[in-house]
Amino acid sequence: MSQHKTLDRFGRSGNPIIRSAAFQDRVSASEDKMSLEGAVNKTGIMLFLTVIAATISWNFQGPLISIISSIGMLAAFISGIMTFGFYFFFVGWIVKPRPYNATKTAPIYSIGMGFFIGLISQTAESMYPGIVIQAVSLTFFVAASLLIAYKTGVIKPTQNFLLIIFSATMGIFLTYIANLIYFLFTGENFIIFTGNGAMGIGISLFIIGIAALNLVLDFDIIEQSAEQGAPKYMEWFGAMALMATLVWLYIEILRLLMKMRSR
Numbered sequence: 001m002s003q004h005k006t007l008d009r010f011g012r013s014g015n016p017i018i019r020s021a022a023f024q025d026r027v028s029a030s031e032d033k034m035s036l037e038g039a040v041n042k043t044g045i046m047l048f049l050t051v052i053a054a055t056i057s058w059n060f061q062g063p064l065i066s067i068i069s070s071i072g073m074l075a076a077f078i079s080g081i082m083t084f085g086f087y088f089f090f091v092g093w094i095v096k097p098r099p100y101n102a103t104k105t106a107p108i109y110s111i112g113m114g115f116f117i118g119l120i121s122q123t124a125e126s127m128y129p130g131i132v133i134q135a136v137s138l139t140f141f142v143a144a145s146l147l148i149a150y151k152t153g154v155i156k157p158t159q160n161f162l163l164i165i166f167s168a169t170m171g172i173f174l175t176y177i178a179n180l181i182y183f184l185f186t187g188e189n190f191i192i193f194t195g196n197g198a199m200g201i202g203i204s205l206f207i208i209g210i211a212a213l214n215l216v217l218d219f220d221i222i223e224q225s226a227e228q229g230a231p232k233y234m235e236w237f238g239a240m241a242l243m244a245t246l247v248w249l250y251i252e253i254l255r256l257l258m259k260m261r262s263r
Contacts, residue, residue, distance in 0.1 A: 032232040042239035053114025076112030079105035102236035
């Protein structure tokens with residue numbers, strides 16, 4: 001496969017798992033190329049696998065399904081690292097992206113996240129009946145609205161837009177890491193993640209907004225990569241990254257609705 005210099009639009013996504021070196025390679029004339037339709041189809045396949053796994057996790061409760069869901073989450077995490085790499089804000093890439101792995105890891109990621117989502121959704125539903133359908137509806141409404149805004153040019157992923165969203169996204173993920181470390185030592189979460197007061201709800205709205213705007217950047221990088229003739233496996237990689245953002249958005253919307261219901 002021929003190597004080409006990274007184009008400016010490649011690596012412009014604020015989503016840390018779809019940026020940088022992942023979109024550097026383009027194919028020769030004799031190789032299959034990525035298409036926008038292919039990326040959309042593979043996103044549909046991943047959504048289907050996620051829904052099936054989530055349905056199983058939702059309907060079969062007990063210690064066994066909890067163990068399976070935990071294993072699924074671990075498998076999704078490992079498959080994500082194997083595909084997206086690991087980026088740390090202060091030192092750059094610790095594990096570089098391997099997008100060609102997406103053809104194998106994307107189904108594992110979908111199924112693993114599906115089991116995990118099903119478990120946390122069932123827990124939320126048991127506490128607040130009807131909350132899951134609201135969270136799912138809002139997630140797809142937000143995603144559809146952002147896609148329309150992107151396609152009509154209402155929101156344009158300019159360089160300044162990138163810098164703002166990228167900085168906010170990395171700040172959020174660093175806070176997630178800090179909260180995880182704090183939880184491991186104290187057994188408690190930061191109040192900004194759990195509190196149902198004005199500040200807690202405001203933080204949730206801010207995170208949801210950043211997650212939603214990451215979708216715009218994901219749409220843009222997938223579209224631009226298809227236009228520039230990226231390798232065929234990038235369809236799976238793009239779909240996998242888009243799914244990760246959708247899962248993040250859903251979880252944060254679910255968290256916000258739980259805060260509001262608990263007031």
